[in-house]
Amino acid sequence: MTKLPLNLLEKQIMGTAAKLAFKKLNPQTAASNPVMFVVLIGTFITAFFTLQHLFAGRSFGFELTTTLLLLFTVWFANFAESVAEARGRGQAASLRSAKRALKAHRLIKDCDEEVDADQLRKGDRIRVSQGEHIPADGEIVKGVATINESAVTGESAAVLREAGGDRCGVIGGTKLLTGEIEFVVTADPGHSFLDRMIGLVEGAKRQKTPNETALTVLLAALTMVFILVVITLPPMAGFMGAGLDYTMLIALLVCLIPTTIGGLLPAIGIAGMNRALAANVVAKSGKAVEVAGDIDTLLLDKTGTITFGDRQATRFLPVGNTIVEDLVSAAVLTSYEDPTPEGKSVLALADSGGYKVPERPSNADYIPFSAETRLSGISLADRTIYVKGASDTIQVWAEAHHIRVPNSLSALVKDVARNGGTPLVVASSNQILGVIALTDVIKPGVAERFARLRALGVRTVMVTGDNPITAGVIAAEAGVDDFIAEAKPEDKLALIRKEQAGGRLVAMVGDGTNDAPALAQADVGLAMNSGTQAAREAGNMVDLDSDPAKLLAMVEVGKQLLITRGALTTFSLANDVAKYFAIIPAVFAGALPAIAALDFMGLHSPVSAVLSALIFNALIIPALIPLALRGVKLRPMKAEQLLRNNMLVYGLGGVILPFVAIKGIDLLLSVVV
Structure with missing residues (x-):
């Protein structure tokens, strides 16, 4: 698939997210988020009052402005979730390209029949040859091959898969580069690894986590508390001689409920899964x-x-009167035909150490490693034998060839093991030469x-x-x-x-x-x-x-998800506290002089105060979308220190910011209006 430039890709993601955000304005979809559902219902009610005032020939500026601000608040909240989902859909599209109309060679009683990949069922035995695509998920039962899994993993380097071990799994949609294998299908159509992966990254099957569900319940409870608070305001306002119409009440309610975290909560969860997928x-x-x-x-x-898992030769340790050059020469001769990483590392260590090593013999017999002998080596034309292997194996071999085992060998072997290495003992037809120290780096x-x-x-x-x-x-x-x-x-x-x-x-x-x-x-x-x-x-x-x-x-990734959710929840609740003390005194200061002392912000008017809070409410959600998607930076610290920093940065910051922003917006409104 052609890779798009980053800026063009981001534009496509934003365009897709914008469309998704409008679709989520459907009340049935919005009902899954109690906080934003209340805002959406408030939008419909204020829109009704706007139309009512319009047809009655009355002023409707406040009602229309409130309706638009509430609509923007809901849309921005949906947009935050939609951006996360759109990024997942982009990843799913690239994965879906790995699912193509593939053919499979199904084996039935040693007969080979070609069928469509979607006809395969769990338990079918399939043969795949070099250059063909693997048609389904499975486990190799015969053969060894290198496979290009870049369609799934994004990693261009080929991987080795073989029967009879723990690296036998293959994925449908990947390509066989070399070799031929037979594998048994392990998943029916629609239940393959790619199918499950696509469903997860698209968010179609995403379920709320327990913590997310608990937080949603808490936010719903807080919303109910503020609904009750707002319901009690009209009789209180009437008693004090202040008038509150229904549009003002709805605006007050939206200002007070935790809309910030309510709008960002789904996006945080989806973004966490996307970050995991970004790490493959x-x-x-x-x-x-x-x-x-x-x-x-x-x-x-x-x-x-x-x-790393591949033990590397790190030291040559001669034993007795053996000089190190003789040990290195013997180790190199035993490693020329040793295909293991350990054997190759012996040659690399000898080369990097600047030792003079013998040339590869042309007429020698090589002794391959086997499970029975547990050693490898070489037999030269002059019948000199060199071998290397585990300490106990070489000692048994030496006794069988009547070779004396030096007393110092045991101490040398233990010293290598004590330092975290694996000792390989090298011997010749005449004597024990020394030890190669292998280290798992x-x-x-x-x-x-x-x-x-x-x-x-x-x-x-x-x-x-x-x-x-x-x-x-x-x-x-x-x-x-x-x-x-x-x-x-x-x-x-x-x-x-x-x-x-x-x-x-x-x-x-x-x-x-x-x-x-x-x-x-x-x-x-x-x-x-x-x-x-x-x-x-x-x-x-x-x-x-x-x-x-x-x-x-x-x-x-998991800790960053939890920290991000906690930080933005703290910020949102602190916002609500600040908005409560900023707006309520401004609304009632004119009717009740005793409350005027609390109106320390000196906002222009009750209407200006509420509109300023609504504008702040609508703007703070898109301002925090990048943080919700990127996640709060993870720093290594204890829980107590993390909580303290959280309260200082997001708690205190969440209290101060609304006062400053609402006052600034109020000053602008007083000039414009």
Whole structure:
């Protein structure tokens, strides 16, 4: 799909949002937001009074102005939500381009029949060859291939998928670049990953989160309180000799109810899900994003999350009287035909260290690594053998070849493990030469991110199958709060249940079928897109990039959502308090001298006071739309400090701003009118 320039794309989004905002003026749609529904009903009533005054030949300027201001208030509130939805629809359009009229080669009793992709059903077995598009979601049961998933993830780099592991999942609409695979369909039409993803980002299936529902109830209750307050004003005004018509009452009501947060609340929720999607994470519900912000404990696998997962050779450590050059030469010879990342890193370390290494032998026999021997190596033409492998494996091999094992080898191996490395022992036909230290390199910036989460009150626990010594070294370097070594899949589930029993919310990441129970048990389960169908179904978030470290970003997205909602709620309620003390004294000051002392703002007239408040009300919502969509900046701090800052910035600011703005608007109106 052609990528539009940013400014043109934004114009299209704004145009779509404007149209959606008008559609949301339908009373049936507006009823889902109690605060704005009251404003819409008030708009209809003041419009009726405007027409009534017009046909009666009476002055209708105040009524018409009030009607237009109320209409703008409702429209701006709808526009805030519509912008968020329009951005989601733009993302959905790009996803929908991945869904095309695809054909599938369905296997039935070894026969290959070509059918339309929408005829496929769960359990069908499909063959896909190089250059073809994958017609449906599934799990590979035969073959290995590289796949272009850019239509879904936006990442142009090809990914490897193969049968028999945790990276067997494929998505409909992606393209097979090399190889040939057979996979079993795991989703019926309309229930595929892309279908669910499109529905979520369009907002069509978005449900209010528990906190959002609770806040909506609170706002509805506050609105009812202000309705009761306004109903009591006419008899009070009559008693004091002040006149209040119905248009003035409706204007007062709209000024006093929490319209700011009422108008921005849906947009904040949708924008939170959009921010998650911008990070290439699909949240199956808005609740998952919100809960991520409340997480107390993060359960993190070491490999792929804290470390890169590919162990790299970092040191050559000779043993006994061996010189380091002999060790390096032997290590290089054993690694020329070693396709593993570890083998390649040995060659890279020798090259970067400036060692003189032997050329690749042309007439040697290579010893490939196997599960039975657990070592690899080379046999030269002169019958000299070089091997490398785990310490216990090489010691057994050495004893079988009557080679003495130096006493210092054990201490060297333990020293490497104690420093968080994995020792590979290198030996020749004659002697043990030394150790290659492999280190699972910690990802840059991980320690700083853990410190940031700790400042936000989140406890991090590393889970690894490594021995306690290695796990402890990596945990200390990464800066996690705790770790579990030699962990099995059931240990994750037990830890999650233990944390939850203590009243804490837990998040974890996984990609395998054995991770599914823990993903389902966790309050936030981030499944890898490349993983098994069981894992993707169990989690309530799916990472399209299959990057386990993405869970850290999701916690920050969730916290930003909660902080944004809290900040704007504080600001809106503070606005209401300020408007109450700014308008009510101005309305009654002329009729009741005792109240005149409270009219410290000295507004021009009751009508000017109400119109100034309505104009402020209408303008503050669009002014805050960028903040609602972008989110309040997340800073690492404790809850108490966050609350204090929130009250100072948004609470105090929400009280002061209306006084200043209403006074300024009143001065302008007094000049214009």
